[in-house]
Amino acid sequence: MASRLDGIPVFELITVAVPAAKYNLVVRAIKRLGEPLYIPLTGLRGLELIIDHDTWVVVDRDLNEIPVLAWTDFEVEDRSSIHEPVSCSLKLYHAHAQIILSQVQEFMGRELENRIAEIKTADEAEKIIPIKKD
Numbered sequence: 001m002a003s004r005l006d007g008i009p010v011f012e013l014i015t016v017a018v019p020a021a022k023y024n025l026v027v028r029a030i031k032r033l034g035e036p037l038y039i040p041l042t043g044l045r046g047l048e049l050i051i052d053h054d055t056w057v058v059v060d061r062d063l064n065e066i067p068v069l070a071w072t073d074f075e076v077e078d079r080s081s082i083h084e085p086v087s088c089s090l091k092l093y094h095a096h097a098q099i100i101l102s103q104v105q106e107f108m109g110r111e112l113e114n115r116i117a118e119i120k121t122a123d124e125a126e127k128i129i130p131i132k133k134d
Contacts, residue, residue, distance in 0.1 A: 010092065014090045016088060017087050021077070026108075026112065027053075030051070032116055035052045036050050039108060041058065042107070046047070051108075054072070054074065056108075057069075067092070068093055068094045069090065071089070072091060
């Protein structure tokens with residue numbers, strides 16, 4: 001995914017810290033659901049979040065999947081424990097990308113939690129042994 005961003009001009013580059021809970025949720029989701037993860041951003045017309053282990057990108061599907069914003073360059077090597085935030089680069093490709101940033105983060109969290117819960121429920125259902133009727 002990161003290679004798709006090469007050569008695309010960045011409107012603004014910001015160093016941010018992703019909260020540990022958010023980063024750990026993404027790592028857990030990738031381990032349980034596989035990658036890349038595609039999350040349509042309901043309510044944000046034509047936008048979709050694509051997540052893999054090194055890049056989280058919001059693209060506009062209606063405009064040939066041009067990126068709108070992306071989290072890249074996660075600095076996990078310096079992280080000494082899982083409760084610490086993870087520094088990364090936030091690349092804004094559109095002048096108004098910051099307007100949707102909090103919505104994207106909230107939707108990503110809810111959607112990943114829901115998908116993990118569905119997998120967990122399905123796994124638990126498979127472990128139930130039916131009672132044999134005589």
